[in-house]
Amino acid sequence: MGEQVDLLRALPKTKRNISAREEAKDPEVVRISKEYGEMYFDGPRDYGYGGYKYDGRWVPVAHDIIAHFGLKPGSRVLDVGCAKGYLVKDLLDALPGLEVFGLDISEYALMHCHPDVIGRLHLGSADHLPFPDGSFDCVISLDTVHNLPRERACKALQEIQRLSGGRAFVRVDSYLTPEQKAVFESWVLTAEFHDYPEGWLALFSEAGYTGDYNWTIIS
């Protein structure tokens, strides 16, 4: 079994004071967000990111990932749910000779990727990774696996395991208390499966996923 590790500890901490949403979410906003198109990445904040731009925030995270997995020039890394490829770029820059690739379901994100990663990003879904068994030295997936319903999330974890042999890290939506769960449920846009850590650990075990993990918790 993998271990819980905060590989994103170097990201700037956003000071948020989140309470439950007062009004009900508009189902049309949820539907459009789940298309992972322009509205999700670069539309108004209600639909997702409200502008997904490169700002270098992943640079120290890339160094931490390389150190954690002991990656060397020539090692092959896949970022599942890579969006516009910002982490792919920062991993490439952090260790010359590292072979880094990404995969995402969003054609919009790939068509608006960082210029340094053109040709390295694949269009596809996390539950069907078009690569041979054991083809990567490390597979990362940040805030993506929870966007599939439970059965497909299980398949995505099996796919990550198949490519990486467990040299992997996933971060997924979770909560530790009923209060956190209520706040999460009032804000969530795209997640199809989410649970307390025990529920995720049960899914990891069901999938045979032995990589590392951490939770994204709104607080």
Ligand SMILES: C[S@@+](CC[C@H](N)C(=O)[O-])C[C@H]1O[C@@H](n2cnc3c(N)ncnc32)[C@H](O)[C@@H]1O
């Ligand atoms: C919250 S964003 C995370 C992006 C990036 N990993 C990050 O941390 O900044 C979720 C990403 O998952 C992608 N996504 C959603 N469903 C997916 C699927 N079934 N397979 C692959 N990517 C998916 C979306 O297009 C989006 O880029």
